Amino acid sequence: MTPRRPQPSRAPEGRRPQRARDPEARRAALAKAAMEVVAENGVGRTTHRAVAARAGLPLGATTYYFPTLDDLIAAGLHHALDALQADLRIWEERLRQSPDWPEALTDLAQEYLKDRRQVHIEYELCVAAARDTALRPLATAWMDGVPDMLAPTIGLDTARDVCAVLDGFILRALATDTELDTTRLTAAIRRLSPDHHPVPGS
Amino acid sequence: MTPRRPQPSRAPEGRRPQRARDPEARRAALAKAAMEVVAENGVGRTTHRAVAARAGLPLGATTYYFPTLDDLIAAGLHHALDALQADLRIWEERLRQSPDWPEALTDLAQEYLKDRRQVHIEYELCVAAARDTALRPLATAWMDGVPDMLAPTIGLDTARDVCAVLDGFILRALATDTELDTTRLTAAIRRLSPDHHPVPGS
DNA sequence: ATCACTCTTGTACGGATGTACAAGTACGAT
DNA sequence: ATCGTACTTGTACATCCGTACAAGAGTGAT
Secondary structure, three states: OOOOOOOOOOOOOOOOOOOOOOHHHHHHHHHHHHHHHHHHHOHHHOOHHHHHHHHOOOHHHHHHHOOOHHHHHHHHHHHHHHHHHHHHHHHHHHHHHOOOHHHHHHHHHHHHHHOHHHHHHHHHHHHHHHHOHHHHHHHHHHHHHHHHHHHHHHOHHHHHHHHHHHHHHHHHHHHHOOOOOHHHHHHHHHHHOOOOOOOOOO | OOOOOOOOOOOHHHOOOOOOOOHHHHHHHHHHHHHHHHHHHOHHHOOHHHHHHHHOOOHHHHHHHOOOHHHHHHHHHHHHHHHHHHHHHHHHHHHHHOOOHHHHHHHHHHHHOOOHHHHHHHHHHHHHHHHOHHHHHHHHHHHHHHHHHHHHHHOHHHHHHHHHHHHHHHHHHHHHOOOOOHHHHHHHHHHHOOOOOOOOOO
């Protein structure tokens, strides 16, 4: 209906009233939206249009702020990495204050797994980085996050070992959609930690 | 050039001579091709046309044998899982014959990592399964592969622990495109295994 | 007030994609 | 021999994609 548009060359009515300018906020909103879309659809099914819709912005905004789709996705992954590293600083504090760090670490992991979307995107990053060289620095930074946090306490090598079991347990929980096996994880971390001495009579 | 299609309604000349019928071979070829495309492009960028081209078959073959794209991809992942489980039986034998199974397991992992495409697709499966319920049985089966293999020797729980470190180390190597840290991995596996007793005076 | 510039918004376009389908062909049953 | 069926092959089509771009509209300098 509405026999509107008598002159197709000029139809400024349907145009959305222009919003206040805020380039940096837009960049951030797009990065956040990209992160969410990647978490939900995966890197391969992330599109300009999905991100724009998610951010509530017109399609053109995506290409204005990010020259190419890969850049947009990279921004989303970068945003996720920043979020994780902010979390890690909190973790570090919590670990420092805990009398039993292996158990505390397990608790943190379980908490981390509450929001699977966040977890999902990190592993998505790993797999994507395996394919795309440009993402490798991001993946490396992510991979170094937990070990760097643990290194002051237990040394870098052991920290990497602990991070590996942690990743393995989380990957299992993620892929099979099950709960984290906390008791086994804590025990495994203990056995990997340098001050672990099993009872001799076992 | 080439004066185009004088009679567009009838042009049976260019038609490829029909190949011998072999439905099962086609199914298998498509599954294999799907596996390869997924390994190279990822689940999200796998298309009918890429798989068909890879298999050297016409586009229609993909939809004839697999009703939907998701089915085609699932078939590819299933194919990869079968390949892995075949490998696992060989691993099992190699482990049984080795006097030092942690070291042997590390060697096998390193060998496994030689072909990153194969490794890649397995982790792709995990991430995809986290998003898609239909893939979860496949991911679970994959996750159980290594633990089931190790369980007779060290028990299921410890086997899962060892599998977790293994996965963690492999994930790191995959994401950062580095070599597997074999000495650290072997040491970590040893510390997780039940008969490990650290030297008391350390 | 004018201008230059940056940001916003909508739309266009060539191409790729999932799926449907028509036309043709091998092959076993009769 | 013929016939029905299951398989093969090419193409059609609506939709979605990445990217380009034109047309406004704020904003600060002059």
